[in-house]
Amino acid sequence: MIGSRRVTGDRPPSPVGEDGLLGSVRVAVDEARTGRWEALNRLVEVLLEVDAVGDEEAAWLALALVAGRPELVVRLDEHARSALWRGEYQEPALWRVSARLSGDLPGPVATVLASMHGDGRIRERAVSTMTGRPRAEAMPFLVLRTVDWVKPVRDQARAGLAMLLADDPAVHLPAVVPVVLRLEARLRAGFAVAQVRAAVFAATEQVWRGLLDSGGRRQRRFVFDIVLAQGGLRLSDLVAIAESDPDVRVRARAAEAACREAVWTRRLDALKRLARSARAEVRVVALTGLVRAGQDAEVAAYLDDDAPLVRAVARDAARRLGTDAREHYRSAVGTGEPASGAIAGLAEIGSVADAPLLQRLLGHGQARLRAQAVRGLRLLDAVGVGEVAALLRDPSPAVVREVTAALRPVAGALPPALAWELLRDGRVELRRAGYRLLRGRGVGVELRAALILAVDADPRLAERGTADATRVTRDAARTAGHRAPQPPLRVTGTEHAELVTLAARAAAALGAETSQRLTGWLTSSRPGG
Known part of the structure; x- marks a missing residue:
């Protein structure tokens, strides 16, 4: 087992292995990532226990568990600086750390x-030791000292960081970059950021590709921007990144660079390939490149695209070709199976006169076309309350969402009981629709709907109802607290009784304070009281 010694004879097994102290370190690290100062103290104690065993490689393994989580490294340093291992751990931890560092060969831990000690002289000795015996596991802690508030400590750490990054970037860059990005906004972080940027700029392709393939989104963006600036990516690389990278910003920047190069070099094949991308932000850049290359006919073929920006670019190209985009959309929507992009395009540049074309699609067999037709009618300001309201119980949640959005401005024209019926329906999307249709109907209606929703079986709806009921109640209490009369609830006796019942049922969800305020408000607002 890693970190353990071979058992011979009656010698007991090592306490450092995965089932021993290293296992304890893993647990302590997980707890310290989100825990309070007690959890950080516990992590320090467990690390010191590993150090006390005297197994150097096991100590480095333990530190690697901490170093692999840059947010924890920063938290540990901030904790040490603000209240160094406080409580019952303070005296023993401080004594052991400073005493071990003064020895001939202090342990890694x-x-x-x-290096996080409150005494600058001790931090300086620790930095000297870390740079004299460099290990990737210690690099995140060395980076912290490059922003130290004591100049001698800071200067020594900066010199060590620069030297180590120059000597072996393949080993040290992966350990340094995540922590440097965590410190990027700090006052004295400019040196470390500049050193890392220079090291990435000078790194081999194998090194920077490794950094791109590992780390989080922030690291990928940082490294990609540097590599892109130095021209280290070929057109084929840029196309591949634009098509497959999980980060939208990296995809967009790669697409821009790829299309720019493709336009300069007349690589129309690359532009056409990117124009077929599943990502809208990539397609729009590629089509813009094709426009610059004089390929308006190629671009105009995207009039029915699902993305609004792509349709806009395509319409501009169609205009230059003399094509009437509105007539194109009218013809496309008039077919039996129109593209959803054609419906959206007609809504964007059509008029109320085009409403019959969209109304015909309200009964279409495909849910996405019904939803797009409702959306189009809303954008054309041509919503017929009766025909659209008939889709409120559509089997498709997407259609229900669009219908709700279309009916909200004209909710007053709906049957009074409809929204309340939806609010108590068995389908989640219908309850959400009913709640949205009841918004803006007055304080009494909003409070009643929120109290109903606060005990909903769906956690997200219940959270929304609880938040709104709390807001309405606190707004009323705040008015009373400013010596203005508390706003009365303009409700009938029956409605008031229902509010009292609903408030009692939602008391646990609202919490004691809000529930007490609401009860007081309801008592003072009793009709005829």
Whole structure:
């Protein structure tokens, strides 16, 4: 097992292995990532226990568990600086760290923890030890000292960081970049950021590709921007990144660079390939490139695209070709199976006169076309309350969402009981629709609907209802607190009794304070009281 010694004879097994102290370190690290100062103290104690065993490689393994989580490294340093291992751990931890560092060969854990010590002289000795015996596991802690508030400590750490990044970037860059990005906004972080940027700029392709393939979104963006600026990516690389990268910003920047190069070099094949991308932000850049290359006919073929920006670029190209985009959309929507992009396009540039074309699609067999037709009628300001309201119980949640959005401005024209019936329906999307249709109907209606929703079986709806009921109640209490009369609830006796019942049922969800305020408000607002 990693970190354990071979058992011979009656010698007991090592306490450092995965089932021993290293296992304890893993648990302590997980707890310290989100825990309070007690959890950080516990992590320090467990690390010191590993150090006390005297197994250097096991100590480095333990530190690697901490170093692999840059947010924890920063938290640990901030904790040490604000209240160094406070409580019952303070005296023993401080004594052990400083005492071990003064020895001939301090352990890795003692050295790293000493680099966060409150005494600048101890931090300086720790930095000297870390740079003299460099390990990737210690690099995140060394980076912290490059922003130290004591100049000698800071200067020594910066010199060590620059030297180590220049000597072996393949080993040290992966350990340094995540922490440097965490410190990027700090006052003295400019040196470390500049050193890392220079190291990435000078790194081999194998090194920077490794950084691109590992780390989080922020690291990928940082490294990609540097590599892109130095021209380290070929057109084929840029096309591949634009098509497959999980981050929208990286995809967009790669697409821009790829299309720019393709236009300069007349690589129309690359532009056409990117124009077929599943990502709208990539397609629109590629089509813009095709426009610059004089390929208006190629671009105009995207009039029915699902993305609004793509349709806009295509319409501009169609205009230059003399094509009437509105007539194109009218013809396309008039077919039996129109593209959803054609319906959206007609809504964007059509008029109320085009409403019959969309109304015909309200009964279409495909839910996405019914939803797009409702959306189009809303954009054309041509919503017929009766025909659209008939789709409120459509089997498709997407259609229900569009119908609700279309009916909200004209909710007053709906049957009074309809929204309340929806609010108590068995389908989640119908309850959400009923709640949205009841918004803006007055304080009494909003409070009643929120109290009903606060005990909903769906957690998200219940959270929304609880938040709104709390807001309405606190607004009323705040008015009373400013010596203005508390707003009365303009409700009938029956409605008031229902509010009292609903408030009692939702008391647990609202919490004691809000429930007490609401009860007081309802009592003072009793009709005829």
